Amino acid sequence: MTALMNKTAIVTGASSGIGYATARLFAREGANIVVTARRADELNALVADIKEGGGRAIAVAGDVRDEALARALVEKALDAFGGLDIAFNNAGANGEMGPTPGISLEGWNEALAVNLTAAFLGAKYQIPAMLDRGAGSLIFTSTFVGHTVGMPGVAAYAASKAGLIGLTQSLAAEFGPKGIRVNALLPGGTDTPMAEAWVSTPEAKAFVEGLHALKRRARPEEIAQSALYLASDASSFTTGTALLADGGVSINRT
Numbered sequence: 001m002t003a004l005m006n007k008t009a010i011v012t013g014a015s016s017g018i019g020y021a022t023a024r025l026f027a028r029e030g031a032n033i034v035v036t037a038r039r040a041d042e043l044n045a046l047v048a049d050i051k052e053g054g055g056r057a058i059a060v061a062g063d064v065r066d067e068a069l070a071r072a073l074v075e076k077a078l079d080a081f082g083g084l085d086i087a088f089n090n091a092g093a094n095g096e097m098g099p100t101p102g103i104s105l106e107g108w109n110e111a112l113a114v115n116l117t118a119a120f121l122g123a124k125y126q127i128p129a130m131l132d133r134g135a136g137s138l139i140f141t142s143t144f145v146g147h148t149v150g151m152p153g154v155a156a157y158a159a160s161k162a163g164l165i166g167l168t169q170s171l172a173a174e175f176g177p178k179g180i181r182v183n184a185l186l187p188g189g190t191d192t193p194m195a196e197a198w199v200s201t202p203e204a205k206a207f208v209e210g211l212h213a214l215k216r217r218a219r220p221e222e223i224a225q226s227a228l229y230l231a232s233d234a235s236s237f238t239t240g241t242a243l244l245a246d247g248g249v250s251i252n253r254t
Contacts, residue, residue, distance in 0.1 A: 008082070
């Protein structure tokens with residue numbers, strides 16, 4: 001039996017990278033999928049791919065900063081599939097990068113809105129639907145940056161992603177007694193379009209890969225496997241964690 005048979009999952013930031021790989025994996029593991037991102041064409045191609053493989057998926061294009069989208073995703077899961085069991089709040093942005101005194105207030109606020117406030121909005125509507133099920137798994141994509149490793153020039157990104165760990169812990173304590181598990185997933189460097197801002201040259205790529213104990217970046221499919229663990233009953237006694245899937249970047253000094 002597949003790990004997520006007859007479960008329903010929302011996946012945000014699903015048009016590429018980790019979200020795309022996770023939506024496909026969840027579908028192969030038997031879940032009904034509701035995906036979102038801003039790019040409708042890419043979402044529709046993902047849904048077509050999932051359906052071609054025998055899965056069930058629906059796309060709802062939109063901006064995760066929009067509270068109406070958070071509500072609509074849950075409503076779509078309820079209407080199309082009868083409930084909600086899993087939410088992978090994965091959408092994120094690098095935000096404005098560079099020396100911190102030069103970061104604009106607009107750039108700071110945008111990073112918090114996409115990376116942290118959108119996750120709160122997702123949880124705000126996802127949790128009641130999971131309570132109706134009597135159980136659920138809520139997952140946020142955070143990062144090692146600002147948690148185990150400090151890096152210059154990414155203050156807005158680091159602060160917004162670190163905030164997700166506090167949100168994770170609070171929600172895990174609040175809703176654990178009602179059967180809802182809440183965890184943060186912390187990938188290391190991953191080969192995604194979003195990461196190109198960090199590795200725009202061969203020299204930068206080699207530097208980032210060298211930071212990891214494994215001396216390489218992850219493939220999105222590898223991070224998706226960790227998301228599957230948190231979504232499935234394999235992690236039935238795991239909640240409130242900041243799960244590192246970082247290739248050893250947090251401990252490496254070589």
